[in-house]
Amino acid sequence: MPVLFEAPSQAPKKTSKKGRQAVYPFSTPFTAYVMNPKDIRFETQGTDEEVILFLRQHIIVLIPPFILGIIFFFMPFILFPMLVRFLQSPIEIPSGYVVVGTIFWYVATFGYLLTTFLHWHFNIFIVTNHRIIDIDFLFLLYRKFAEAKIEKIQDISFRTGGIMATVFDYGDVLIQTASELPNFVFEKVPRPSEVVHVISDLTENRKKGRNV
Amino acid sequence: MTPDVDTIVWLGMKLMMLVGLGIYIVFAFIIVRQEQLMSKTLEAASERIISILTWLHLGAAVVVFMLALLIL
Numbered sequence: 001m002p003v004l005f006e007a008p009s010q011a012p013k014k015t016s017k018k019g020r021q022a023v024y025p026f027s028t029p030f031t032a033y034v035m036n037p038k039d040i041r042f043e044t045q046g047t048d049e050e051v052i053l054f055l056r057q058h059i060i061v062l063i064p065p066f067i068l069g070i071i072f073f074f075m076p077f078i079l080f081p082m083l084v085r086f087l088q089s090p091i092e093i094p095s096g097y098v099v100v101g102t103i104f105w106y107v108a109t110f111g112y113l114l115t116t117f118l119h120w121h122f123n124i125f126i127v128t129n130h131r132i133i134d135i136d137f138l139f140l141l142y143r144k145f146a147e148a149k150i151e152k153i154q155d156i157s158f159r160t161g162g163i164m165a166t167v168f169d170y171g172d173v174l175i176q177t178a179s180e181l182p183n184f185v186f187e188k189v190p191r192p193s194e195v196v197h198v199i200s201d202l203t204e205n206r207k208k209g210r211n212v
Numbered sequence: 213m214t215p216d217v218d219t220i221v222w223l224g225m226k227l228m229m230l231v232g233l234g235i236y237i238v239f240a241f242i243i244v245r246q247e248q249l250m251s252k253t254l255e256a257a258s259e260r261i262i263s264i265l266t267w268l269h270l271g272a273a274v275v276v277f278m279l280a281l282l283i284l
Contacts, residue, residue, distance in 0.1 A: 029258040094222070096283040097229075100276065104233065107272045111236075114269055115243060121262065122250045137250060141242065145253070160247040 029121060033190040035198070040125060042133065044147075053127035053198050057120060057188040058170035065116040072109040076102050125186045127163040127199055132175060134184050148177040148184065150206045156199050158192035175199065226284045233277040240266075240273040 005180035028032050034040070034054045045051070122137035132153070136144040153175055160171025175184040189195055235237045247266045 027258060030260055031258075039257040043253045043255075054271050094284075097225070100229065100284060102281045104236075104276050107269070107276055108236070110272065111240065111243070114265060118243065118247060118250075118262070120267075122254065124254060136254060137246070141246065143250070143253070154263065178263055 012061065027054065030059055032059050042135070044145075045128070046130065049128045049130050051126055051128050051197065052202065053125075055124060055125040055127075055186060055189045055195065058168055058190045059171065060164060060168050060186055062117065062120055065113065069109060069113045072112070074108075076105055125184075125189065127195075127202065129202065132184060135188070146184065148175070150199075150202050152178045153176060153199065153203045156196050156203070160192055160194050173199075226280070229280055229284065230277070231275070233280055237270070237273045237277055240270040244270050 018125070025035050032055065035052065037051055037054045040051055040054050042051075060098055119137055122135065122143075124131040124133075124135045129150075131149050132146050134144075134146045136146075138144060141187040156173070158171050158173045160166065160169075165171055165188075168190075169192075170188050170190050171190050173184075173186040173189055173195045174187070177183060186192075186195065243265045247263055251263065
């Protein structure tokens with residue numbers, strides 16, 4: 001029989017500026033905002049639980065440490081010889097110490113950039129069809145996991161201000177939950193107005209008794 | 213025969229550097245461990261790259277320690 005109608009294949013949609021639904025659903029190590037991600041799961045995720053929104057702080061927060069990393073990179077070439085000349089130390093440092101010291105300097109710079117990146121990478125906010133989750137990687141051995149059911153959300157708002165936040169469209173999303181639960185602050189997340197819309201839609205749908 | 217002051221000073225310096233580098237190895241190992249724990253919390257396709265980076269950092273820390281042990 002001839003084919004009268006063929007459903008279009010569901011190709012992943014690219015990000016658009018306005019459309020809330022049109023976001024590429026796969027993540028990279030630098031992803032800060034993704035809707036309906038296909039490749040992200042978290043430890044306590046239920047079988048019927050779907051990740052609606054996955055957030056990190058805006059990538060712009062990594063720029064100052066990155067610039068500092070560049071400065072650290074050039075320090076052994078510029079600052080150290082200047083320092084040695086300025087101090088005019090009578091003690092001559094053996095070449096072995098210079099070699100080991102320089103290599104260690106670069107390893108430590110890499111370590112600084114790596115820990116800064118990990119701190120950013122593992123500070124995540126997840127919105128699922130059942131709850132909102134805030135996972136914080138405070139410092140090396142400390143991590144914090146906080147969650148609240150969608151129906152416990154009472155109020156949601158966002159604040160944004162300053163040149164950088166306006167230009168790069170990021171801000172803080174504030175979520176007020178039932179009194180016995182902590183309030184959530186998603187800090188410096190991209191597209192805060194869209195985040196508010198998504199969570200508001202979820203809470204409204206939940207109140208209407210519909211499962212999203 | 214007693215060693216001169218310079219030798220004692222540089223030996224002390226070497227010991228201090230080795231202790232410092234040893235502490236740095238522990239720090240690098242904690243980063244690896246923390247990354248492993250966090251990867252359990254969050255399962256994403258990109259975690260492998262980050263895991264490689266943390267292991268590279270630990271490897272580099274060990275190499276510097278060995279280098280200090282050999283050439284200082």
